[in-house]
Amino acid sequence: MHLTRREFAKGLGLGAGSFALSPLLHQMEAHAAGRAEGFPRRFVFVVKSSGLTPEGIRPEGIEVGDGSRLLDLKLKDYDLPPTLRSLDPLKDEMMILEGLSGCNFQGNHSSYYGALSCHHSPEKPAAATLDCMLGKLNPAPFKNYGFSPNGHSIGNNYGPTVQDTAVFPRISAYGQNKPMPYQASAEKAYRQLFGSALDLKTGGQREFALNANLLDFLKDDAKRLAKRISQEEREKLDHYLAAFDSVRARNVKLEGMQEAISKNAPEFSNQYTSTVFTDRVSVFFDLASAALITGLTNTISIRADWLSVKYATFGFKRTSVHDIGHQKVTDNGLKRAAARDVIRKFQVEQVAKLAKRLKSVPEGDGTMLDNTMIIYFSDTGEAHHSQRREWPFVVVGGQGHKMKMAGRYLRYPKYAQEGHKTIGNWYNTILQANGGPRREHFGQLDAKLKDLDLRGPLSELTV
């Protein structure tokens, strides 16, 4: 069921007066780029901490037995578990994926960059992560955008985490040693994403218009310096010069989107400066949907929480996610499993909210959700102290992504059994189905699984 334009705008809660022409714009852009499918492929990675337990996302009544067999079931035959109920209306547009492993990407409570790059890289990125690769394959003015409620500030691996500036949650990377910053401040994210077309006091269109002047000035400045140094050192400066050109090209794209941006930009509200954790996360999801609908980016990564977070909204004022992982009973008397349920339910509701918004925007014969894949998972596999022999995923949307996902519960044989597969196979599947190069495997192989055939994508999903 598609909403009317007015209903859509209202439902979006973004205050945009009318339905923007952005999907049309995408269509035009896609045609211009000569894409047969017509629409960009979009991705939203929602990364939780402290593990995503398979039991917590498994539909009711499914028996996995000793886990040695491949289970391929239809979601419509089962009830979703209580914490996933908000996804009920989307049951035939989602997939629950279990049984994959990622043992060799270790780290302290998190595989960090390893979770999306399949390289052991707890400290600094060893390779590009899947989200950044996809961002590159589906370019938009912002190739990737990341939201993280907190994280380590730039350059500070061991210091306190910060909440109101660009942070590095150590999840995404453009390439080896090139970590991707996430924005922790909703207010700043708003300016960065939508400022180019808005009349704001800081960071608005007046400032955006001066960017060309700034880049010219910096370029001139670098060239003056280049005259004074040797050819070899000039190479270092060339990297800096190239950055100016690349940013300028992005600005030109943004200039062409002014109308769509001003129409889709959310109404700025005091929610953007809220310090309540759940509010902040909720706003990130709102910003994400607005940015996708506007066409500002096609790939978004959201760090849904972090170990030190205390969900005060749910009465966990003095109990952090980490404490809960260590069996500490919450202030309001919830034991580990119950407390984790509360958190998961909240996060899945955010995913559902995002999915429903995208579903309300028509695109071609379907909706934007068909061309957007929302992937909910943990940075550390199946548990707080995980072995990563299981690494479960919930996928919503993305029916146009050329993978057989709709309405499926898929569980691969357990670790080291015949037919077992890894998250590397899964990422390979996503990448190949979305324009990535064919490759034997994604990332590093698990040495303990050398007897298994782990080449290629997951054949159960490929079209």
Add this chain to the structure above:
Amino acid sequence: MRCFGLLFFLFSLAPARGDEVFRKDILPMLQEYCFDCHDEDTQKGDLSLHRTGPDFSNKTDLANWELVLEQLEIVQMPPSKKKQPSAVERARVIEWIQEGLIKAGKGFAVQARLLLPEYGNRISHELLFDGSIDEVPFTPARLWRMSPHVYRGKRYQSNVSGGIEAEPVSYVSKSSGIRDYADQEIMDESGFLALRMAFSDIIASQMHDRELPGLSYGPNKDKPIRIAGKESFKAISESDEVPDDNVMGELIREEFERACGRAMTEEEFARYLAFMKFNVKEGGNEAGLKVTLLGIYLSSEAVYRLELGRGEPDEHGRSMLSPQEIAFALAYALTDSPPARNRFIKEALDGNKLQSKADVERVLRLMIADGSPPIRKNLPASMFHAMIQSAERGYGYYPRVVRFFEEFFQYPKAAGTFKDSPGAPVGSRALVGAPQGHIVRIVNEDRHVFEELLTSPRFNMNKTEMIGMLERRHAEKLKSTPKEQHPQLEEKHLKMLKRAEKDLNDDTFRSGMLHDQSWLIAHSTNDQNDPVHRGIWVRERLLAGNVPALPIGVDANVPEAHDKTLRQRFEVTQKAECWRCHKTFEPLGMPFESFTDRGWVRTGMFYNTKKKIFQTELKNDQMEAGLKKGELVKYPWDTTGEITGTGEPEIDGPVKDASDLVHRLAKSTRVRQSIIRHAFRFWMGRNETLSDSQTLIAADKAYVASDGKFSEVLVSLLSSDSFLYRK
């Protein structure tokens, strides 16, 4: 290819090329040292060098030569029991293979090995220190990206309340080594975007007064925090009128000096003023100001340090740094602040006295004698506070001196090492603050610094001493506090005493940094001692040795079995294919079994018969109760190990325990020289090459001749040709 040239000088052999060089120089060495095991008949490790020829375009040959290069560099082959080539012979083959690899298009890999800090030890220690090299040292002319710490030192933010300052760039180098390497750090698009994002935040937050929500705890709970904007920014951003040229001019000059560390020229001034006028006219005061500041803060000279060597070339083709360049180099050698903030450097520069080596040495000695006050950042607020806080000054307090030892010993990692077992009695900040205090004092005392760092008994966490200190501090505090507050203080004091009483023991043998809780925790896992990483640390940092990279496909996991002792768990590494590498580090890490994984002196190893596991950490009272009830069984523990590879007969050999280990190491020449090599890397921002041999030998001699003054090592390194000359 500049850097390769550094190596090639050694062997200016005849114009013999390709096959001929191979046949004349390389093949005979292979025959003598390698063919015993790697000829057609034996082919140990599936490697036959018999048919491997000088053709690097042949895939098999290329792969073989890469393998050989690795083994030669890390001195794994020939095996220690076989006849060894001399250092010169080894270097000759290494150089020949590198040359071949470069020609085969593998230049990048070769270059990475020379430039990255993790490969620093690959250069032959023997050749560096035997005095056979008389090449004049220099550093390549370079741009050096500003470090995160320098950004902090530039004070882009005047008002930071509560949180930390944004560090807009991060190091690319491994966090387990020396961080700031000139060749590694490049400002590219991702860096530019991150920097612009951070600066936009910083500038915007200073254009107006702000109010932040209050803290959730403490006496000022929920009281809004007011942060004043910067006056010079506010004067423009909050005015409705176009600012006049003087106001803009003053701001530009001030912010340029902040960003670039020098006064701007008149030509630059005119350019920036025109830039700002345009911005303000087109974007209004606020946007105009912000974009202008971005233009200054992101200028090439604000993101890169310039070390080009602007003086006249000497007979070796090297040029000395210009006085301005020297001023920056010295300021950033010891501090994170630009030269204008140091009076000695500023006076010397203004008085035209930064022209020669002697000038540099003079300024350095003044800076060292003057010292720095204790830095307050990173210091613990808790009970170790007084151990560090004092009115004294010393050169050991210079931020960069502190940082060298941080990066060398890696102890700050302890704060981020997560422990499953019950909490330590002191917070993680104290865990880092305490050793920092000891190190600084040892450096300030400036006598046998390395030996003291490795063996000083002051690292003991002695219960009696700690309680005595708490009592002393408490008595002092009572004197300076009004009577009505005394009950509160008493209560707090009793709590601290109780904690110390319960959690601390009277240590007896703790000596030096490697016995400090912070170092031990930093080199441990969640719940176990980690002889692998401890051993690797000793091998690489103290013995200038190399550890082979983990072979691809090897699952290097020691089983996590809580019902086994550490030695039982490590039986897996005794297999021949593991032990070949493990023997280089494991025997160096095992003696630290003298401590528990939390760095407490081990008083027992306890098997819990009920839970059927070894308890990793037990409080004194738990232990006593458990033993009484018979739930705990005490096991013996094994602290033996072995030192190898120093080439010093009185040092090499079996080791009894952690104490024996560090006392022996402290006497080793190789250990002393290894620390100096690491200091060289830290202060030059690059790996040493053979042509730096003279610099290293001089620094080593300076240390020995001065009875172990680290200040002399610093003066020697920072006035060396390696530091001052560019080519």
